[in-house]
Amino acid sequence: xxxxxxxxxxxxxxxxxxxxxxxxxxxxxxxxxxxxxxxxxxxxxxxxxxxxxxxxxxxxxxxxxxxxxxxxxxxxxxxxxxxxxxxxxxxxxxxxxxxxxxxxxxxxxxxxxxxxxxxxxxxxxxxxxxxxxxxxxxxxxxxxxxxxxxxxxxxxxxxxxxxxxxxxxxxxxxxxxxxxxxxxxxxxxxxxxxxxxxxxxxxxxxxxxxxxxxxxxxxxxxxxxxxxxxxxxxxxxxxxxxxxxxxxxxxxxxxxxxxxxxxxxxxxxxxxxxxxxxxxxxxxxxxxxxxxxxxxxxxxxxxxxxxxxxxxxxxxxxxxxxxxxxxxxxxxxxxxxxxxxxxxxxxxxxxxxxxxxxxxx
Amino acid sequence: xxxxxxxxxxxxxxxxxxxxxxxxxxxxxxxxxxxxxxxxxxxxxxxxxxxxxxxxxxxxxxxxxxxxxxxxxxxxxxxxxxxxxxxxxxxxxxxxxxxxxxxxxxxxxxxxxxxxxxxxxxxxxxxxxxxxxxxxxxxxxxxxxxxxxxxxxxxxxxxxxxxxxxxxxxxxxxxxxxxxxxxxxxxxxxxxxxxxxxxxxxxxxxxxxxxxxxxxxxxxxxxxxxxxxxxxxxxxxxxxxxxxxxxxxxxxxxxxxxxxxxxxxxxxxxxxxxxxxxxxxxxxxxxxxxxxxxxxxxxxxxxxxxxxxxxxxxxxxxx
Numbered sequence: 001x002x003x004x005x006x007x008x009x010x011x012x013x014x015x016x017x018x019x020x021x022x023x024x025x026x027x028x029x030x031x032x033x034x035x036x037x038x039x040x041x042x043x044x045x046x047x048x049x050x051x052x053x054x055x056x057x058x059x060x061x062x063x064x065x066x067x068x069x070x071x072x073x074x075x076x077x078x079x080x081x082x083x084x085x086x087x088x089x090x091x092x093x094x095x096x097x098x099x100x101x102x103x104x105x106x107x108x109x110x111x112x113x114x115x116x117x118x119x120x121x122x123x124x125x126x127x128x129x130x131x132x133x134x135x136x137x138x139x140x141x142x143x144x145x146x147x148x149x150x151x152x153x154x155x156x157x158x159x160x161x162x163x164x165x166x167x168x169x170x171x172x173x174x175x176x177x178x179x180x181x182x183x184x185x186x187x188x189x190x191x192x193x194x195x196x197x198x199x200x201x202x203x204x205x206x207x208x209x210x211x212x213x214x215x216x217x218x219x220x221x222x223x224x225x226x227x228x229x230x231x232x233x234x235x236x237x238x239x240x241x242x243x244x245x246x247x248x249x250x251x252x253x254x255x256x257x258x259x260x261x262x263x264x265x266x267x268x269x270x271x272x273x274x275x276x277x278x279x280x281x282x283x284x285x286x287x288x289x290x291x292x293x294x295x296x297x298x299x300x301x302x303x304x305x306x307x308x309x310x311x312x313x314x315x316x317x318x319x320x321x322x323x324x325x326x327x328x329x330x331x332x333x334x335x336x337x338x339x340x341x342x343x344x345x346x347x348x349x350x351x352x353x354x355x356x357x358x359x360x361x
Numbered sequence: 362x363x364x365x366x367x368x369x370x371x372x373x374x375x376x377x378x379x380x381x382x383x384x385x386x387x388x389x390x391x392x393x394x395x396x397x398x399x400x401x402x403x404x405x406x407x408x409x410x411x412x413x414x415x416x417x418x419x420x421x422x423x424x425x426x427x428x429x430x431x432x433x434x435x436x437x438x439x440x441x442x443x444x445x446x447x448x449x450x451x452x453x454x455x456x457x458x459x460x461x462x463x464x465x466x467x468x469x470x471x472x473x474x475x476x477x478x479x480x481x482x483x484x485x486x487x488x489x490x491x492x493x494x495x496x497x498x499x500x501x502x503x504x505x506x507x508x509x510x511x512x513x514x515x516x517x518x519x520x521x522x523x524x525x526x527x528x529x530x531x532x533x534x535x536x537x538x539x540x541x542x543x544x545x546x547x548x549x550x551x552x553x554x555x556x557x558x559x560x561x562x563x564x565x566x567x568x569x570x571x572x573x574x575x576x577x578x579x580x581x582x583x584x585x586x587x588x589x590x591x592x593x594x595x596x597x598x599x600x601x602x603x604x605x606x607x608x609x610x611x612x613x614x615x616x617x618x619x620x621x622x623x624x625x626x627x628x629x630x631x632x633x634x635x636x637x638x639x640x641x642x643x644x645x646x647x648x649x650x651x652x653x654x655x656x657x658x659x660x661x662x663x664x665x666x667x668x669x670x671x672x673x674x675x676x677x678x679x680x
């Protein structure tokens with residue numbers, strides 16, 4: 001949808017930040033809704049939940065029960081048009097509400113958590129739910145029929161991530177809100193949901209500071225794999241069963257590269273720590289951090305730059321600090337020189353991991 | 362992209378077409394149909410027309426789904442009917458002679474809900490009754506308007522379950538009791554007289570008529586009034602009973618004028634009203650069929666009558 005993209009680009013001043021783009025989207029939708037409510041006042045019913053409870057337009061000619069007139073007994077062209085418009089607006093409203101939810105899902109759920117099926121479900125499911133609710137409305141008998149039909153169809157789909165379930169619940173809730181013609185509730189629900197989710201993603205809310213790092217998690221199993229001690233080693237037969245020739249070659253290549261970085265056998269490792277830096281200004285931060293590393297590290301190497309949109313990018317260095325430099329000194333020096341250019345900086349050292357996990361290779 | 366443009370143009374066209382249809386517009390054909398209905402009803406009242414199918418009804422209007430559970434019926438000073446369903450504080454104004462819902466208005470903000478059982482009119486005031494005896498008082502509103510209301514708590518809910526309300530010529534609210542709480546009164550028709558002038562602290566007087574006098578030869582075992590109206594010509598009380606499918610007429614003094622079946626077999630007669638020009642309107646709640654309002658000539662043809670003695674008491678006297 002190039003038009004939408006151009007519109008949102010214009011509204012968000014070309015920003016790639018998801019929060020700004022969401023704000024721009026909702027502003028645009030708000031303007032459209034105000035316009036719709038102005039030119040087509042009946043649409044207000046769909047937003048404020050009066051639709052289901054509001055009777056037909058007045059004056060309303062009642063059917064004559066003694067001498068029925070054919071014109072009055074059936075659905076008139078006017079009511080058919082109204083029904084069509086209402087249903088169309090309800091379904092369009094549902095899509096308008098669910099599109100940003102799917103964008104947030106795609107933004108905040110990078111691989112491997114991302115599932116295309118879930119994204120498509122987020123758009124389609126609320127449409128179906130809204131349609132069902134529109135049909136069932138206040139009819140108890142239809143509701144029982146629906147329960148019977150649903151009971152006959154069994155679903156056995158497991159979602160990989162519990163957070164996906166929340167998205168599915170949200171799409172059902174929006175479908176219900178649209179079905180009972182209370183789109184305003186659905187709108188508030190999705191807006192709050194989207195912004196809360198983006199903020200929790202942006203600030204990594206809920207991250208346990210005591211959670212072991214990736215390096216410390218791998219320290220034990222890798223040491224066990226490399227051990228030549230009979231008690232701790234992983235038997236070769238197990239590796240034979242686990243690895244294919246292709247994956248064994250790939251693993252060998254990776255270990256060779258790691259060996260090159262670490263240095264020759266029998267000598268001390270060339271690099272003993274990983275420095276991670278989170279920043280919104282990668283180039284400037286890199287320049288400042290590297291100045292400190294020149295001074296405080298015996299040797300260092302830029303390992304990886306992970307660029308994020310909407311939250312700080314990550315820069316990783318592997319290094320061997322000078323003996324006289326402690327972890328705190330290094331981090332303090334970086335914070336002093338980089339100031340606000342750096343959001344977060346951390347140093348993970350090999351010695352600390354070995355001490356924590358109790359591994360000695 | 363082309364598909365998107367096509368959908369957008371279609372939606373815009375539908376929206377504009379729908380917006381162009383003026384709210385409240387009656388087409389020429391519909392106006393002609395309404396005029397025909399009015400003339401047909403006048404002919405039937407005058408006795409010129411003999412084409413009424415299936416009984417003495419002058420007209421029967423099939424109500425929309427919103428009034429499927431129609432509960433109360435009342436006549437305004439200009440001859441229109443007020444109707445409401447039993448859950449929502451929404452009042453429909455119906456022209457009984459043309460079968461036309463002329464307008465509807467909401468009591469309160471439009472989301473007022475309750476077990477609304479009956480409605481009555483006295484001058485410019487409208488009274489809507491909840492089964493626990495609480496009365497909502499308000500004025501007629503414009504089409505789509507939300508009207509303000511005040512409530513009157515009669516505190517009679519523990520003594521009685523109500524389904525009917527009427528206001529007599531003297532401005533006294535009459536509340537016939539459907540299910541009487543006090544054992545000693547269960548074999549009588551009890552009508553509370555709530556005087557608006559006396560305020561909320563009053564203990565209303567009661568009109569009590571033994572069931573034996575009302576039932577007479579009808580074969581009913583008891584009587585459960587579902588609504589009440591005042592005959593504008595005589596001032597008599599006209600009560601319908603849905604369970605017994607009966608209609609009784611009593612004088613304000615308690616003498617029984619008429620006691621017999623409803624003019625036609627009805628599934629669930631929930632509301633009654635009588636117009637100044639002699640039309641009896643009975644609303645029938647829709648169960649298997651849609652809800653209806655049926656019009657009859659009033660007074661009805663003579664039926665079984667049993668006269669009985671008056672019994673008027675004040676509850677303080679009976680304690």
